[in-house]
Amino acid sequence: AWVTEAARKGLLWPHLAPARGTAAESRAPDRCYSSADRKEKIDMSCFPVENTRNFSIIAHVDHGKSTLADRLLELTGAIDKTKNNKQVLDKLQVERERGITVKAQTASLFYNYEGKQYLLNLIDTPGHVDFSYEVSRSLSACQGVLLVVDANEGIQAQTVANFFLAFEAQLSIIPVINKIDLKNADPERVEKQIEKVFDIPGDECIKISAKLGTNVESVLDAVIKRIPFPKAHCRNPLRALVFDSTFDQYRGVIANVALFDGVVSKGDKIVSAHTQKTYEVNEVGVLNPNEQPTHKLYAGQVGYLIAGMKDVTEAQIGDTLYLHKQPVEPLPGFKSAKPMVFAGMYPVDQSEYNNLKSAIEKLTLNDSSVVVHRDSSLALGAGWRLGFLGLLHMEVFNQRLEQEYNASVILTTPTVPYKAVLSSAKLIKEYREKEITIINPAQFPDKSKVTEYLEPVVLGTIITPDEYTGKIMMLCQARRAVQKNMMYIDQNRVMLKYLFPLNEIVVDFYDSLKSLSSGYARDKAYSVGKAICERLKDSLPRQLFEIAIQAALGSKIIARETVKAYRKNVLAKCYGGDITRKMKLLKRQAEGKKKLRKVGNVEVPKDAFIKVLKTQSDK
Numbered sequence: 299a300w301v302t303e304a305a306r307k308g309l310l311w312p313h314l315a316p317a318r319g320t321a322a323e324s325r326a327p328d329r330c331y332s333s334a335d336r337k338e339k340i341d342m343s344c345f346p347v348e349n350t351r352n353f354s355i356i357a358h359v360d361h362g363k364s365t366l367a368d369r370l371l372e373l374t375g376a377i378d379k380t381k382n383n384k385q386v387l388d389k390l391q392v393e394r395e396r397g398i399t400v401k402a403q404t405a406s407l408f409y410n411y412e413g414k415q416y417l418l419n420l421i422d423t424p425g426h427v428d429f430s431y432e433v434s435r436s437l438s439a440c441q442g443v444l445l446v447v448d449a450n451e452g453i454q455a456q457t458v459a460n461f462f463l464a465f466e467a468q469l470s471i472i473p474v475i476n477k478i479d480l481k482n483a484d485p486e487r488v489e490k491q492i493e494k495v496f497d498i499p500g501d502e503c504i505k506i507s508a509k510l511g512t513n514v515e516s517v518l519d520a521v522i523k524r525i526p527f528p529k530a531h532c533r534n535p536l537r538a539l540v541f542d543s544t545f546d547q548y549r550g551v552i553a554n555v556a557l558f559d560g561v562v563s564k565g566d567k568i569v570s571a572h573t574q575k576t577y578e579v580n581e582v583g584v585l586n587p588n589e590q591p592t593h594k595l596y597a598g599q600v601g602y603l604i605a606g607m608k609d610v611t612e613a614q615i616g617d618t619l620y621l622h623k624q625p626v627e628p629l630p631g632f633k634s635a636k637p638m639v640f641a642g643m644y645p646v647d648q649s650e651y652n653n654l655k656s657a658i659e660k661l662t663l664n665d666s667s668v669v670v671h672r673d674s675s676l677a678l679g680a681g682w683r684l685g686f687l688g689l690l691h692m693e694v695f696n697q698r699l700e701q702e703y704n705a706s707v708i709l710t711t712p713t714v715p716y717k718a719v720l721s722s723a724k725l726i727k728e729y730r731e732k733e734i735t736i737i738n739p740a741q742f743p744d745k746s747k748v749t750e751y752l753e754p755v756v757l758g759t760i761i762t763p764d765e766y767t768g769k770i771m772m773l774c775q776a777r778r779a780v781q782k783n784m785m786y787i788d789q790n791r792v793m794l795k796y797l798f799p800l801n802e803i804v805v806d807f808y809d810s811l812k813s814l815s816s817g818y819a820r821d822k823a824y825s826v827g828k829a830i831c832e833r834l835k836d837s838l839p840r841q842l843f844e845i846a847i848q849a850a851l852g853s854k855i856i857a858r859e860t861v862k863a864y865r866k867n868v869l870a871k872c873y874g875g876d877i878t879r880k881m882k883l884l885k886r887q888a889e890g891k892k893k894l895r896k897v898g899n900v901e902v903p904k905d906a907f908i909k910v911l912k913t914q915s916d917k
């Protein structure tokens with residue numbers, strides 16, 4: 299939401315409402331499809347819509363979605379059971395390194411239950427808040443979700459946020475309490491939390507250990523029993539929703555589609571409702587979890603489609619595809635990703651500009667949520683202003699540029715977009731709009747020409763042991779946040795909901811929250827200034843001359859640190875001897891340093907930018 303300072307206080311948090319579902323009933327599967335069954339093109343007509351389930355796994359970071367997905371893939375024979383199956387759906391190097399899921403992946407699982415073949419389409423989702431757009435995308439193709447909660451940590455902030463995404467999409471929600479093998483696991487306590495916060499009866503919770511595979515089969519059975527099949531009809535004309543797309547260097551765009559109606563096969567002519575462009579389908583198939591071509595895809599099924607689209611902008615998320623000359627009412631598009639963190643990106647060396655340009659272009663082919671504007675800075679030369687979903691998204695993008703394209707860049711301080719309602723007729727004419735969005739601080743319109751400024755706000759959920767509640771409330775107030783709700787989710791855990799100005803939390807709020815437990819308090823401007831100077835001092839390489847780092851508030855210097863100069867021992871070759879000779883050498887050295895300081899350039903390593911932004915350390 300976008301609000302003015304005053305309006306922020308009037309917004310309401312949607313109240314908690316009851317969820318639906320039925321009791322679990324588990325039964326062992328009769329037989330699973332094995333890898334051998336999948337050598338030939340699969341005939342998908344043997345899966346009627348009644349035997350299809352489309353579901354997602356949602357959870358707080360690290361509660362075990364990817365591990366559960368691995369077990370489900372093994373149980374249904376999509377991958378062989380080995381000890382090496384770790385985060386099979388996490389394909390990117392950065393995902394495996396950081397242990398987080400960035401791009402959602404789909405897998406079609408074949409499962410035999412009570413003598414019937416079922417097609418279970420699993421869509422893995424990322425857990426981090428920056429990627430919640432991926433979650434809402436994936437959910438639009440589903441009828442139900444597995445809500446995974448760690449049996450030790452219990453409900454966490456992202457569990458709540460993801461629950462509401464699923465609840466608002468009116469999906470069936472199956473709570474799964476994971477990691478029951480942990481020594482400190484307390485599934486009963488978590489069950490009570492689920493009852494209290496989500497209003498789901500405790501006996502609907504399935505308790506498992508995804509790591510050991512304990513009770514995972516009953517999850518599959520619950521998917522079949524509790525999630526409804528998609529309401530889709532093969533006899534209607536094709537209506538396919540694009541819910542994700544990736545770019546392959548050799549084959550072009552691979553669009554992930556959910557068929558709401560109709561049938562699609564190789565050779566069909568399809569039209570994008572968004573661009574009105576026509577394409578011929580080259581290949582259709584399912585992901586199992588690797589691409590497996592099929593003869594056709596039928597209503598209710600989820601799969602991939604390749605049709606000569608050249609970049610991901612041609613397969614926009616939320617777009618509807620239909621058959622040529624058989625137009626249909628497009629499916630309601632869902633919330634598209636809105637970049638909320640903007641930062642300047644520049645090559646470390648301007649001669650690298652063209653290489654970096656092509657690396658950014660290639661990477662954005664795969665990540666349509668990044669927006670790119672050309673920009674230039676007096677200090678850093680020609681570059682771009684990029685919009686990201688959040689700070690982690692920015693770091694991941696940067697890491698991928700480095701790892702996949704060997705690029706080296708400088709990133710400037712991230713900022714959030716603002717809006718200005720213009721009062722100057724001249725400006726309104728110039729912009730052809732009364733309300734403008736500003737993504738670059740350098741382009742802020744003058745205050746005298748503006749009626750009011752608006753800033754983005756977010757509703758944040760914090761779950762904490764109650765002993766920290768007081769300190770956290772103070773921190774939130776210091777960040778101009780407005781409290782919306784507070785409740786005990788069990789005896790000593792409190793859930794707080796606050797409306798935060800995004801700018802106040804985008805960089806270092808999480809670090810501040812963490813350091814609260816070690817009793818860290820601060821006086822804002824001075825201590826932020828001091829911390830930034832200290833961090834820069836630690837991050838900047840020493841030079842032959844002294845570097846002064848100062849933090850200024852307006853024209854007042856509020857903090858200063860000095861990076862000491864390297865000192866060459868110019869007296870090394872003077873054995874004993876004349877003091878005036880020594881003084882002369884030292885004087886010459888001092889003059890040289892003075893001269894250097896005037897002409898010397900300090901290259902700020904790009905790591906320093908990120909480090910400095912996190913003004914409070916994790917220490």
Ligand SMILES: Nc1nc2c(ncn2[C@@H]2O[C@H](COP(=O)(O)OP(=O)(O)OP(=O)(O)O)[C@@H](O)[C@H]2O)c(=O)[nH]1
Pocket residue numbers: 357358359360361362363364365366385397398399423424425426476477478479480506507508509510
């Ligand atoms: N003891 C135990 N550990 C588990 C279990 N399930 C997952 N883990 C561990 O928990 C950690 C996180 O698991 P992931 O499956 O990567 O978590 P995730 O929810 O997919 O994380 P994101 O992709 O970042 O959202 C890993 O170290 C797993 O090995 C379990 O049942 N028991």
